[in-house]
Amino acid sequence: MSTRITExxxxxxxxxxxxxxxxxxxxxxxxxxxxxxxxxxxTAYFEDISGLKVRSxxxxxxxxxxxxxxxVFDKNRLSARVxxxxxxxxxxxxxxxxxxxxxxxxxGEKYIGLEPGAGSSDxxxxxxxxxxxxxxxxxxxDCKPNNLKQGSEIKLTQDSLVLEKLIGxxxxxxxxxxxxxxxxxx
Amino acid sequence: MxxxxxxxxxxxxxxxxxxxxxxxxxxxxxxxxASLLPRPRLVVQQLYSVGVLSLIIIVVSGFFVxxxxxxxxxxTLVDFGAEESLGVMVAxxxxxxxxxxxxxxxxxxxxxxALTAEIGLMKATxxxxxxxxxxxxxxxxxxxxxxxxxxxSMPLLAAxxxxxxxxxxxxxxxxxxxxxxxxxxxxxxxSVDIYDDIYNGVIKSLVFGFVVTWxxxxxxxxxxxxxxxxxxxxxxxxxxxxxxVLGLDFILTALMFN
Numbered sequence: 001m002s003t004r005i006t007e008x009x010x011x012x013x014x015x016x017x018x019x020x021x022x023x024x025x026x027x028x029x030x031x032x033x034x035x036x037x038x039x040x041x042x043t044a045y046f047e048d049i050s051g052l053k054v055r056s057x058x059x060x061x062x063x064x065x066x067x068x069x070x071x072v073f074d075k076n077r078l079s080a081r082v083x084x085x086x087x088x089x090x091x092x093x094x095x096x097x098x099x100x101x102x103x104x105x106x107x108g109e110k111y112i113g114l115e116p117g118a119g120s121s122d123x124x125x126x127x128x129x130x131x132x133x134x135x136x137x138x139x140x141x142d143c144k145p146n147n148l149k150q151g152s153e154i155k156l157t158q159d160s161l162v163l164e165k166l167i168g169x170x171x172x173x174x175x176x177x178x179x180x181x182x183x184x185x186x
Numbered sequence: 187m188x189x190x191x192x193x194x195x196x197x198x199x200x201x202x203x204x205x206x207x208x209x210x211x212x213x214x215x216x217x218x219x220a221s222l223l224p225r226p227r228l229v230v231q232q233l234y235s236v237g238v239l240s241l242i243i244i245v246v247s248g249f250f251v252x253x254x255x256x257x258x259x260x261x262t263l264v265d266f267g268a269e270e271s272l273g274v275m276v277a278x279x280x281x282x283x284x285x286x287x288x289x290x291x292x293x294x295x296x297x298x299x300a301l302t303a304e305i306g307l308m309k310a311t312x313x314x315x316x317x318x319x320x321x322x323x324x325x326x327x328x329x330x331x332x333x334x335x336x337x338x339s340m341p342l343l344a345a346x347x348x349x350x351x352x353x354x355x356x357x358x359x360x361x362x363x364x365x366x367x368x369x370x371x372x373x374x375x376x377s378v379d380i381y382d383d384i385y386n387g388v389i390k391s392l393v394f395g396f397v398v399t400w401x402x403x404x405x406x407x408x409x410x411x412x413x414x415x416x417x418x419x420x421x422x423x424x425x426x427x428x429x430x431v432l433g434l435d436f437i438l439t440a441l442m443f444n
Contacts, residue, residue: 003231013237014237018342024348028352028378030376
């Protein structure tokens, strides 16, 4: 076999191997879903994250708009602080949106679902006037709605449903009702 | 009694001597890589015989392993109504385990045995001694290019094995059994991580490539220069490198995915 043909074959082999690696990276793995533009971080406190993991999805209306970046236990507030990275293009989420932890399917993995709030803005101001009536002041000029941005905190949160707790509550309620019935019989 | 003890002592000494010779050899081979830079053609020739000629067995086995995974996985997953996760199962098992391990086993059988037989025969026919007579270092001229070629080929072959296997699983799962096309790829992309799975799989195949090629060239270089010695060395290459691959796989998996 002449050197030229050998070298062509080796070239094909190396190119094929690199193409296979490339296919594994782009088509099989999650590399293609990594966004290059940096998003912004939003935090939320949960009493119980039970099963939420770093890199879990953050969704709104079921569409993934970010990922959980960090989960730490806040020793001052005695609750879990979850930092989410929302992709930069979704910058119009109202700042009074709420975050809940849901489970995908019955046994699926946990994710955070965001629900948009009504939204507040700088130009509306509620005040109590002298007669005791609530007055809504609307300022003129440019009104920018307050949106979630880097470092803001989602105040309204709802923990994930823990099956054991639910069953525990159900059983204790059941037992206490039994006790009451027995008491009335006596 | 003393004779038995002597046999045990002899075997242990032999074992440690071989271990020592193996390590000295690999250092010499690694030192010899520098002298390959002005002569890349030596490596290209070996890449042909080690890598290109192993292509067919790797690609065909990869495709069949992927198809079997698709079939078996489908039959198991369909009981739980989770046949959409077929892509995840096929891709994860191929990229993490089957790709590197099966490729390394096939590579030991196809390329490792050939390397040992070639080098052993060179030694038996005194070609290596003849090179030394001409002041050509056989380690740098013969062993280093083969080692580099094996080390480069292994990850490329493993990547091709995994990629073709994923396509084989796609062919059976989507083409024949009717799993949803989009679910196969999207669930796969959602679960397979570029760092945790693909990168670690490549590291595994690099380690296996190193070990298998090392064992192959050492067995050839250390073979008793007779027909019988070469045949024994070839057998040892396949057995030892298969055992080494499977043992190392356990250790690497424990380190990577604990």
